[in-house]
Amino acid sequence: MTRPQDFELAHSQALSLGKAQGQILRCVRGRLWITLAGDADDYFLDAGQTMQLPGSGVSVVIEGMGSSRCQVASGRVFAVWLRRLSSKRQKDPAPWAAGSPA
DSSP, X not given: OXXXXXXXXXXXXXXXXXXXXXXXXXEEESEEEEEETTOSOXXXXXXXXXXXXXXXXXXXXXXXXXXXXXXXXXXXXHHHHHHHHHHHHHHSOOGGGGTOOO
16 A cells, blocks of 8 residues: 545444554544454544554454544554654644734
8 A cells, every 4th residue: 555545424324344454543533433353442533643563464344433534554654644743733833823813
């Protein structure tokens, strides 16, 4: 995978990732319900949260809890993406960071 894959999920829509090995799952919008094959626990991600999927290649089911959007990327691709985002924020601070009146 050379760049993150984007997935839009409607309420209760499920996405199955077979044999996801060490990839990073990022919740971009909404809330995700994640189930890993062979794991008794379920996991939940809210917008802005990430989760590294097991490196063992288990099947993963992701369900949107409401309208949701997620990204899946390799750990390396995700690290590059975070560096770019961090760099952009440093170059283009939020308007309120410059002390502009509200």
